[in-house]
Amino acid sequence: MNQEPTSSVLEHFRQQWQQEVHARTQQKPAGGSGHTRTKSEIDQVVRSERPITKPATRHPLADQHTEDNVEPEAYGRSTATEKLERLAIRDADEDEFSKLGRDEPKTALEHYERAVEKEGQGSLGVSLSHYRRAFRLDENVDKAYKEKHFAHKWKQPKPNPSNAAPTVPSTAHHSLAEAGRDSLPRTTAELISSWADCDIPNAEPMIEGDIPPPCPIRRLPTEVLLELLRTIAIRDVSVFARLASVCKSLAFHVHSENSIWKRVALGAEFGLASQNYHFKTDIQGRPVIWKALEDDDEDERPVAPIPAQLLSEAQDYRELFHSYPRIRFTGVYISTVNYTRSGGTSVTPATWGSQVHIVTYYRYLRFFRNGTLISLLTTHEPLEVVHLLTLENLAIVRSGNTKDSANTHHFANAGYTVSTHPNAPPPSAQAILKHALRGRWRLCHDSLESIEIGSNTAVPGDLHIETEGGAGPRYMYTMHLSLKHGNTKNRLATKNNKLVWKGFWSYNTVTNDWAEFQLRNDKAFWFSRVKSYGLGY
Incomplete structure (x- = not known):
């Protein structure tokens, strides 16, 4: 087989390729300086990268950045690259980034602040370590922390005392006067007294915008209403007390109507007349006859002796009903x-206690x-x-x-x-x-x-x-x-x-x-x- 024409073609192609490569290496690179490759180096690269039986398929521009010993300072750093290099992950259990170069705490207060910060983030192990270091350095570091972060709330100026001179400036007095708080009742009795002129409101309608249902109790005279409340109190005093949560008008009557509470406190339903101050039966529950056979007096022995001072009209019978000794039957x-x-005690030796x-x-x-x-x-x-x-x-x-x-x-x-x-x-x-x-x-x-x-x-x-x-x-x-x-x-x-x-x-x-x-x-x-x-x- 005649291989002479093929060898001559390959030799001609090799020479032409070497000339082109030699011409490019003589030019100065655009991005920086570098040394010129020799012919032997070029031949070695070409032989290792290109099979001799195939033509070149690589574009010449692909070899512009393959030169060795190019210093990185020659290429300009972008702003985004510098910012990314300054970021790093804090800890393995945190899902956020922070800047490098954060100083480690040195003083006891700094360790305590770092411990509080880590505790709030959920890193309890790291927080405990900083707490220990802080208290080793200063056993009163917690007081210093409170003084630094919370002292401004404790040291707020207080309003003037009641006996202060009128020339002492105070914004509290002005704010109270402007808000109209001086006119508000200061005690529960004053608040209840302010409800004396209130009316019983109508019930809310079943459907919004509809006509409200009638309220017959609202039209009752005061005398009839008090008689109705007295009947309720005699039947069940707890229901009477819960009427105070219905409206202001009923709350005023429940708290201030002394005649109703007198009937409850001295009555036989729940009051002192229901108490036994003498044995009325024997142990088996049989009634005891108090009167002797030869006694002609028909008056029975008193069931509920009540001191005279309790019968005074000035007595607060509501307080009497709640405070006076009384047995409950409900x-x-x-x-x-x-x-x-x-x-x-167990006889076995394996007993713990x-x-x-x-x-x-x-x-x-x-x-x-x-x-x-x-x-x-x-x-x-x-x-x-x-x-x-x-x-x-x-x-x-x-x-x-x-x-x-x-x-x-x-x-x-x-x-x-x-x-x-x-x-x-x-x-x-x-x-x-x-x-x-x-x-x-x-x-x-x-x-x-x-x-x-x-x-x-x-x-x-x-x-x-x-x-x-x-x-x-x-x-x-x-x-x-x-x-x-x-x-x-x-x-x-x-x-x-x-x-x-x-x-x-x-x-x-x-x-x-x-x-x-x-x-x-x-x-x-x-x-x-x-x-x-x-x-x-």
């Missing part, structure tokens, strides 16, 4: 007792208007017990006991059978009520002579309770309690909702002996409203 008084005792038992039991006292009460000591919770404490349920349970006689004080140790009365509570409820005790109660009054309860002398506001004994018919329990307010600091808080222990005894009616119970774990009784009791009638 609920039950509950004492929750919790204490711990040690359990049995001795066992501890948490004991919880409840005492219930429900008072009735006729002078009787029900006392119950049980471990069952109030949800299971309170709706069972009625005289009807207790009578049904007692009737199911065949060994209980009319003269027996207590039957807990007697034989117990489930009652089959049609209205009898379920067997589980009867099992709870079989431990209930019947009793009687009375309040001590300052107009009465001093009363001895057990080994104590009763004072006004004390409560005397006598119940059946748990050890047999010859015993009787005597409780000495005191009516208190749950929250003495708040004048508007609920009153007469707490019974505090003052003594608890067991009395033997045969030997006339007294034995005192040690109330080491017992707590005070707290009143709890029960809706199923109604008004306690």
Whole structure:
């Protein structure tokens, strides 16, 4: 095969290519300075990049930036490049950028500020580290931080005191005068008095823009309206008190109508006339006859002696109703007792410690208007017990006991059978009520002579309770309690909702002996409203 023509063509192409490359390397580069490649270097590059059997396919402009040893300072930096080089990520757990070159905190205050900043960003580990460094440098750094960042709020100028000279400048006095705040009522009594001329507003229409429904009570004369409010207060004093939230006019009558509160405070529905200051029944609930057979006086013994100073017209009967000692009949008084005792010791060596038992039991006292009460000591919770404490349920349970006689004080140790009365509570409820005790109660009054309860002398506001004994018919329990307010600091808080222990005894009616119970774990009784009791009638 004749290869001579092909060799001559390739040699001619190689020479022409070398001349072109040599001509380009003689020219000065546009972007900067560089050294000129030799022929041997060019041949080496061409041989490594171009196969000798194919023509060149690369454009000559592609080789302008392939020169070596080009210094980067020769090319100008753009503004965007410089800004990007000055940015960096702070931490791995942060999703924002910050400038480099932020100085690390050196002083204790700087470490504390950095810790607060990191804590706000959620970096709790970094924050804790700065907190430790700050307190190592200065143990009072937190005070310095508050002084720096919050002192401007503490040091704000205060308005002039009331006894300051009139020449002392103060913007507070001017702002109050401009806003008209001096004319506003300063006490609750003044605010209520300002509602005296208010009318009962109409009801809002069912549909916006429609004619409002009629309000007949708005047209009633004041005398008729007060008589209506008095009837509501006698029926349910809580409903009467809630009328104050209806409108300003009714709120004025509820708070300031002393004649209505006098009827409530001294009445037999909720007031002092409903209280028993003498025993009206025996322990079994049978009425007590006060008059002797040879006594010709037909007047009964007073039920509710009231001091003369309470009957004054100037007395605030609303405050009297809330503050004077008074037993509530719309609920039950509950004492929750919790204490711990040690359990049995384990004989195994793997025991971590001795066992501890948490004991919880409840005492219930429900008072009735006729002078009787029900006392119950049980471990069952109030949800299971309170709706069972009625005289009807207790009578049904007692009737199911065949060994209980009319003269027996207590039957807990007697034989117990489930009652089959049609209205009898379920067997589980009867099992709870079989431990209930019947009793009687009375309040001590300052107009009465001093009363001895057990080994104590009763004072006004004390409560005397006598119940059946748990050890047999010859015993009787005597409780000495005191009516208190749950929250003495708040004048508007609920009153007469707490019974505090003052003594608890067991009395033997045969030997006339007294034995005192040690109330080491017992707590005070707290009143709890029960809706199923109604008004306690």
